[in-house]
Amino acid sequence: xxxxxxxSLMTLEAYARARKEFRAxxxxxxxxxxxxxxxxxxxxxxxxxxxRYQIQEMLRVERIFExxxxxxxxxxxxxxxxxxxxxxxxxxxxxPDADERRTMLGRLKGIEDxxxxxxxxxxxxxxxxxxxxxxxxxxxxxxxxFLRFDLTPSCARALSDxxxxxxxxxxxxxxxxxxxxxxxxxxxx
Numbered sequence: 001x002x003x004x005x006x007x008s009l010m011t012l013e014a015y016a017r018a019r020k021e022f023r024a025x026x027x028x029x030x031x032x033x034x035x036x037x038x039x040x041x042x043x044x045x046x047x048x049x050x051x052r053y054q055i056q057e058m059l060r061v062e063r064i065f066e067x068x069x070x071x072x073x074x075x076x077x078x079x080x081x082x083x084x085x086x087x088x089x090x091x092x093x094x095x096p097d098a099d100e101r102r103t104m105l106g107r108l109k110g111i112e113d114x115x116x117x118x119x120x121x122x123x124x125x126x127x128x129x130x131x132x133x134x135x136x137x138x139x140x141x142x143x144x145x146f147l148r149f150d151l152t153p154s155c156a157r158a159l160s161d162x163x164x165x166x167x168x169x170x171x172x173x174x175x176x177x178x179x180x181x182x183x184x185x186x187x188x189x
Contacts, residue, residue: 003078004052006070012063015056026053037169038176040104043089043115043147051081079131080146085156089127091115091145105140107173112145114171119155120164 010018026049033045044050055077064070082088091112095101112129127147151159159165168177 004048004055004074004081006067006074009052009059009070010056012060012065015060019056019060022053022056026050035167035178035181037115037167037178038174040094041111041115041169041174041176042092042094043167044092046080046082046088046090048081051077054080086151087117087149089147089149091127091129091147093141093143093145101143102140104173105143108171109141111141111169111171111174112147115147115169116167117149117151118166118168119151119158120166121158122152122155125149125151125155 009015015022029049030044033047033050035043035045037043055073058064058073058077059070062069064073080088080090093101093105093108093111095104112127115127115129116124118124127149129145129147131146131148164179165181166177166179167181169175
């Protein structure tokens with residue numbers, strides 16, 4: 001899969017001009033790549049466009065325009081782009097009430113290792129979580145995790161042939177399953 005390069009990014013000035021339309025396009029695109037697992041866990045399946053948007057936003061917010069800073073952002077975000085043999089997702093654990101969120105993040109330690117995808121007729125594929133850094137400590141898990149799902153060639157073929165796909169989480173404190181996964185989430189990108 002192609003990597004995002006400094007040359008393929010917009011300058012801060014060009015991004016400022018294009019941001020409104022680009023942002024609308026990416027948000028619509030993300031909507032089709034988002035899976036709610038129950039009321040409190042959301043997976044956003046990333047691809048080159050969603051990660052490109054994250055990089056452009058970071059450069060904008062941090063006012064990064066020097067080569068070294070741009071390279072640092074590319075180094076941080078490029079690993080989140082799927083490579084063609086996997087899916088990558090951002091997992092959000094969302095509890096609107098701060099006290100409940102604090103309590104539940106303590107109870108949900110390890111949830112990031114209990115998220116799975118399953119192609120009909122194949123075993124579940126559990127996520128490999130947070131390869132860039134630990135996002136859990138002795139007291140709690142993080143509200144954001146980065147997941148990678150490595151699909152076997154036979155799973156990818158089965159999906160291409162129309163096999164059903166389910167996504168879920170089977171943590172002792174939180175379980176949810178999305179049995180029928182729609183279109184954009186099924187594409188192997």
